[in-house]
Amino acid sequence: MKSPEIGVEPEFIEVIGARENNLRNIDVKIPRDRLVVITGLSGSGKSSLAFDTIYAEGQRRYIETFSAYARQFLGNLERPEVDQITGLSPVISIEQKTISRHPRSTVGTITEIYDFLRLLYARASIAYSYNTGEEMVRYSEEQITKLIIKEYRGKKIALLSPLVKGRKGHYRELFEQILKWGFLRARIDGEIHDLTDRYKLDRYKIHDIEIVIDRLIMDGSDETRIKQSVKTSLKYGKGILQVLDLESDDTRFFSKFLMCPTTGISYANPEPNLFSFNSPYGACPKCNG
Known part of the structure; x- marks a missing residue:
């Protein structure tokens, strides 16, 4: 019989002279990469061909690739009663039970x-945002600092800690708490306001509120300040911060958790x-x- 060429994937599994159990020296060609059903009467040799011949030989060849040290723990597998089988790949057997x-x-x-x-x-x-389809990302504090320094070089920015997103309320107590924390400004519904002016909100409208942690000119002169401001922003934002480009008014989210970089939607790990x-x-x- 002609052997398959090296490097060419065979089209068939060829069994020559199978004599396992009640098989009587049969030859068979089984197409590869297809769903193949072996049918026949009870006792005609279906399991002898599929499990005791083809699977047994595939398993035996696979174990032969192990080191001698590993094979000593597996025992010897007897070669099935067959003259030759070609075209075999690694095999998996699922028993009926x-x-x-x-x-x-x-x-x-x-x-x-x-x-x-x-x-x-x-x-x-890999998690994707259900809103934008973008790949969700998460960063360490050090990575966030490096990305801000790299991507906002030469720009005026504000670091924000998001506290409220899309919720109704007047938030007077929250503004008082922000002042107690030592922060004077907050970005409310897209605009920065001085909280010492006793800013009031419509309690029946939906609001977004972020603390303005720091405003910076990214000229590379004070990396220590940037690191500290990032740390503080993540602390009050519970692992999330926003960078606001004060010239274009564009914002970007950074998070220590899985997050959409555009919308700020965040998932737990x-x-x-x-x-x-x-x-x-x-x-x-x-x-x-």
Whole structure:
């Protein structure tokens, strides 16, 4: 029989002279990369061909690639009764067995891949903003400082700590608290106001409020001040800060958590129980579903 050329992926798995169990020296060609069904009467040799011959040989070849040290813990796998098998790839076998069902069972729980998928989404996934479609980002305090120095060089900026976003209220007590913290200005609904003027809000309208932590000219002369202001902004913004370009009035968000850089939508860092239908942590906050 002609061997397949090196580097060329074979089109078939070819079995020559299979004699395992009740097989009688059969030859068969099975197309690769297809869904193939082996059918026949009970006892005709379906399992002998699929499991005891093809799977057994694929597993044996795979284990032969291990080091001699590793193979000593696995034991010897006998070669199946067959003359030759070509076109084999690494193999996986899923046995038929009786499974216990539950009203809350899913394909994921029955096949036991559910926990692995939760880990995959929690540790290796990339989150995207549902609002803009942008990739969510998170930074350390040091990274935020470096990005601000790099991207706002030569500009006049203000560092802001967001406190209120899209909520109604008069916020008199909040303004008094901001003054007690030692800050005199806040950006309210897109405009900077002096809080010592007893600024009043319509309690029935939606408001956005950010503390003005510092105003800076980014000429590179005082990096220590920038670092301290970033630290303070993150403290009062609970891990989130905004940079306001005082010339263009554009803003950008930076966060120590997963966040959309354009809208400031922020998510908690994903954990495996976020993707668990048995955990309240992963439930919808509105319907608890």
